[in-house]
Amino acid sequence: MAGKNEKRGNVNLSEVARAAGVSKMTASRVLRNASGFSAETRDKVMKQVDRLGYVPNRIAAAFGSEQTSTIIGVSVPYLSSSLFGAVLDSINNSLARLGFQTMIGAHENSAETEEAWVRSMLSWRPAGLILSGHSHTRTTRELIKAQAVPVVEIWNLNTSPIDLSVGFNHFDCGYEMGLYIIGKGYRNIGYVGADAQAPGMGAFRRNGFVSAMKSASLELGAEELLHDRSGFYAGFYGTENILNRRNDIDAIYYQDDSMAIGGIFYCQSIGMKVPGDIGIAGWGSIEAASVLPQRLTTTVVSSQAIGKTAADALIARVRGEPVEDIIITPTRLAPGNTI
Amino acid sequence: MAGKNEKRGNVNLSEVARAAGVSKMTASRVLRNASGFSAETRDKVMKQVDRLGYVPNRIAAAFGSEQTSTIIGVSVPYLSSSLFGAVLDSINNSLARLGFQTMIGAHENSAETEEAWVRSMLSWRPAGLILSGHSHTRTTRELIKAQAVPVVEIWNLNTSPIDLSVGFNHFDCGYEMGLYIIGKGYRNIGYVGADAQAPGMGAFRRNGFVSAMKSASLELGAEELLHDRSGFYAGFYGTENILNRRNDIDAIYYQDDSMAIGGIFYCQSIGMKVPGDIGIAGWGSIEAASVLPQRLTTTVVSSQAIGKTAADALIARVRGEPVEDIIITPTRLAPGNTI
DNA sequence: TAAATCCACGTTACCGGTAACTTAATTAGG
DNA sequence: CCTAATTAAGTTACCGGTAACGTGGATTTA
Numbered sequence: 202m203a204g205k206n207e208k209r210g211n212v213n214l215s216e217v218a219r220a221a222g223v224s225k226m227t228a229s230r231v232l233r234n235a236s237g238f239s240a241e242t243r244d245k246v247m248k249q250v251d252r253l254g255y256v257p258n259r260i261a262a263a264f265g266s267e268q269t270s271t272i273i274g275v276s277v278p279y280l281s282s283s284l285f286g287a288v289l290d291s292i293n294n295s296l297a298r299l300g301f302q303t304m305i306g307a308h309e310n311s312a313e314t315e316e317a318w319v320r321s322m323l324s325w326r327p328a329g330l331i332l333s334g335h336s337h338t339r340t341t342r343e344l345i346k347a348q349a350v351p352v353v354e355i356w357n358l359n360t361s362p363i364d365l366s367v368g369f370n371h372f373d374c375g376y377e378m379g380l381y382i383i384g385k386g387y388r389n390i391g392y393v394g395a396d397a398q399a400p401g402m403g404a405f406r407r408n409g410f411v412s413a414m415k416s417a418s419l420e421l422g423a424e425e426l427l428h429d430r431s432g433f434y435a436g437f438y439g440t441e442n443i444l445n446r447r448n449d450i451d452a453i454y455y456q457d458d459s460m461a462i463g464g465i466f467y468c469q470s471i472g473m474k475v476p477g478d479i480g481i482a483g484w485g486s487i488e489a490a491s492v493l494p495q496r497l498t499t500t501v502v503s504s505q506a507i508g509k510t511a512a513d514a515l516i517a518r519v520r521g522e523p524v525e526d527i528i529i530t531p532t533r534l535a536p537g538n539t540i
Numbered sequence: 541m542a543g544k545n546e547k548r549g550n551v552n553l554s555e556v557a558r559a560a561g562v563s564k565m566t567a568s569r570v571l572r573n574a575s576g577f578s579a580e581t582r583d584k585v586m587k588q589v590d591r592l593g594y595v596p597n598r599i600a601a602a603f604g605s606e607q608t609s610t611i612i613g614v615s616v617p618y619l620s621s622s623l624f625g626a627v628l629d630s631i632n633n634s635l636a637r638l639g640f641q642t643m644i645g646a647h648e649n650s651a652e653t654e655e656a657w658v659r660s661m662l663s664w665r666p667a668g669l670i671l672s673g674h675s676h677t678r679t680t681r682e683l684i685k686a687q688a689v690p691v692v693e694i695w696n697l698n699t700s701p702i703d704l705s706v707g708f709n710h711f712d713c714g715y716e717m718g719l720y721i722i723g724k725g726y727r728n729i730g731y732v733g734a735d736a737q738a739p740g741m742g743a744f745r746r747n748g749f750v751s752a753m754k755s756a757s758l759e760l761g762a763e764e765l766l767h768d769r770s771g772f773y774a775g776f777y778g779t780e781n782i783l784n785r786r787n788d789i790d791a792i793y794y795q796d797d798s799m800a801i802g803g804i805f806y807c808q809s810i811g812m813k814v815p816g817d818i819g820i821a822g823w824g825s826i827e828a829a830s831v832l833p834q835r836l837t838t839t840v841v842s843s844q845a846i847g848k849t850a851a852d853a854l855i856a857r858v859r860g861e862p863v864e865d866i867i868i869t870p871t872r873l874a875p876g877n878t879i
Numbered sequence: 880t881a882a883a884t885c886c887a888c889g890t891t892a893c894c895g896g897t898a899a900c901t902t903a904a905t906t907a908g909g
Numbered sequence: 910c911c912t913a914a915t916t917a918a919g920t921t922a923c924c925g926g927t928a929a930c931g932t933g934g935a936t937t938t939a
Contacts, residue, residue: 211687213925224889229927237887254686259663261925264603265894269927272643280629286620293619293646297657302664303644304611307632318636324598325641347593348550433831466831489828492772492805552895563919568897576917600895604924608897 212253220249232257263326273515274322275331276306276315278401279430283487284457284504285333288355291508292331299516301328308334310399316341323348329515331355335402337363351518353511357402358529365518367511367528374500375406377534378454378482379413381498385540387452387480389422390414393439393464394456395431403431403456406484410454423447431456433489436463444471452480452540458487458499465493465539480540496537506530551592559588571596602665612854613661614670615645615654617740618769622798622826623843624672627694630847631670638855640667647673649738655680662687668854670694674741676702690857694850696741697868704857706850706867713839714745716873717793717821718752720837724879726791726819728761729753732778732803733795734770742770742795745823749793762786770795772828775802783810791819791879797826797838804832804878819879835876845869 218228223242230237231246238246249255263270273296277285293303304325306318315334319341322330329351345352345363352364359366382390392410394403414420425443429435436455440463444450455461461483468475475481475495483490486501507530517524557567562581569576570585577585588594602609612635616624632642643664645657654673658680661669668690684691684702691703698705721729731749733742753759764782768774775794779802783789794800800822807814814820814834822829825840846869856863 227888239887256659256683256687257663258665258925260599260603260609260665262927264599265926266928267894270599279625280619280632281622281625283620283622283625286618286622286625290619290646293644297645302660305632305642305644306636307629320595321641324596326597326599344593344595348595433828437831462828463831466833470833489772489801492776492802494805494809566918578917597895601897604896605898606924
């Protein structure tokens with residue numbers, strides 16, 4: 202009798218219940234802290250739980266009730282990105298606090314990869330999903346709607362979301378920075394980005410920026426889109442390229458702060474003064490910028506706020522509480538002294 | 541009949557099987573690509589799968605068989621850290637490729653937080669776990685052993701692991717760097733770190749470093765342990781502190797590259813030349829260092845290799861294939877020109 | 880004091896797959 | 910040509926919880 206059940210050290214509810222001299226259902230009620238048991242019974246059950254080392258089986262629970270899935274699928278472009286790392290940390294923190302588990306996926310800015318992930322994710326019958334892809338395939342949308350699973354699209358504000366959207370408008374970020382730079386008197390402005398092979402949100406900012414220039418009857422003096430991931434080195438290299446092609450560029454708008462910092466270092470390395478010889482602006486306000494001798498002109502984004510807001514909104518929806526469909530998390534142009 | 545099952549757009553195997561005119565079991569075999577069905581039958585089933593939009597239920601599958609859980613729990617200190625971000629990315633990539641799902645947890649260097657996570661994780665009956673905490677509570681170890689779940693401890697090499705260990709020796713990294721710096725003629729060396737409230741692996745490197753100094757009959761000239769997370773700013777600030785206390789320090793070893801870079805910037809900001817006035821060394825080889833005007837003296841660690849090796853080893857163990865218990869991923873002291 | 884209510888707990892059925900076993904038909908082998 | 914092996918299915922039982930409902934005794938209410 203002992204030997205048979207010790208195949209894997211797995212004790213189940215029935216054994217706990219039997220040991221405590223109650224029914225399986227009563228033990229279940231105690232463990233879920235539902236009502237319908239006396240304090241005395243609870244103590245009896247909990248004593249056996251401890252003695253037998255019972256580990257609840259959430260797979261069985263999720264299977265049995267369909268209400269009790271506490272899995273939340275979270276999809277981001279990359280796990281190794283300082284901006285998304287902070288979003289993930291914040292989401293995971295909020296979810297864990299609320300008793301939910303995070304299953305992650307990295308789509309690398311490919312809508313097809315995202316679709317494959319969503320498909321496999323849905324078979325876990327998650328309580329909800331958090332997506333950060335900038336666009337989804339038609340199948341992705343259909344799959345999600347067919348399963349009627351709550352979803353929050355984060356990062357970019359989607360004005361007609363599948364379900365909920367938490368974020369801000371990337372186009373507007375670019376537009377605002379465009380007007381700012383033009384207002385400072387720059388006229389021959391370049392753009393350096395790094396997601397040409399699979400455009401992410403940076404493309405929206407770039408378009409907003411170009412649009413601002415158009416509104417002042419200007420156009421991009423030069424553009425460098427590396428087939429690479431954004432990063433310090435990509436910024437360094439991209440700046441080298443663009444300045445080799447056009448030496449009359451007086452300012453550069455970068456896809457993000459990492460690249461802008463790389464750009465500053467390139468300029469430094471060839472003896473160009475920032476902002477004396479060239480103006481530089483980034484986006485995203487990463488921590489690395491805080492140690493630069495100059496304060497980088499950038500757009501401040503709160504990754505933490507997005508993560509927490511998204512997690513809270515999703516769980517509210519999961520629980521059937523009322524939620525705003527579209528929640529804007531503010532961004533702020535932070536003037537520095539690199540422009 | 542139609543209305544009743546359309547409660548949630550959920551189609552189950554029975555319905556697919558009925559529509560295809562076969563038994564549930566045959567449909568199951570087709571979907572798992574097991575043997576025991578004809579090409580004709582497969583086409584019939586797959587046609588209905590597409591027509592009805594069947595999404596398999598992995599919760600039910602995992603529940604029914606116990607062999608088919610494809611959940612892997614992965615625990616790291618923080619999700620928003622460039623080093624662990626790369627490890628996570630690599631783990632997730634490898635696992636996804638092998639058909640496994642990653643459930644994450646962040647323990648923030650607290651063994652108690654890790655224990656709570658392990659407890660909740662085990663109730664999902666995962667196929668395996670990847671842990672990166674530098675030490676575990678006794679309960680954590682007991683829980684894992686009782687459930688007989690495969691585990692890989694990563695990052696720090698554990699010479700008596702619970703199950704498997706993939707990583708390298710942090711003490712040795714510090715020791716090696718200590719000898720190197722002493723060999724360059726420095727004598728009054730400081731250490732700047734940032735995990736005093738919950739020591740992570742950096743503490744081992746620091747101890748290795750101190751040990752190297754002892755072997756040369758030296759001791760730390762000064763030490764600054766910030767109650768903060770490691771990062772550029774912590775390095776900047778820590779350097780300011782340590783140099784204000786002792787202005788005769790001729791070199792500083794940092795907990796990691798982020799902090800070392802922060803240190804370089806602080807020195808630059810007060811007009812100290814690196815390495816003329818002070819030598820600086822970091823650890824971890826993060827990308828940010830690649831854009832510095834000087835090449836940072838550091839220890840190169842392949843986060844990617846650790847992630848992939850750990851994932852592969854774990855899955856081999858899950859599948860019952862033979863695996864090395866202890867796998868060392870190499871590190872390399874990379875001399876730069878900051879020392 | 881009888882009826883209504885509440886409480887603590889038990890019983891039954893079921894969630895959606897899969898393992899293990901069985902059966903019928905086909906093919907191979909001597 | 911008859912038996913053994915192989916293949917393509919079907920049947921049955923079960924995984925470990927939870928929802929829904931049932932029951933008997935204690936307490937409250939009219």
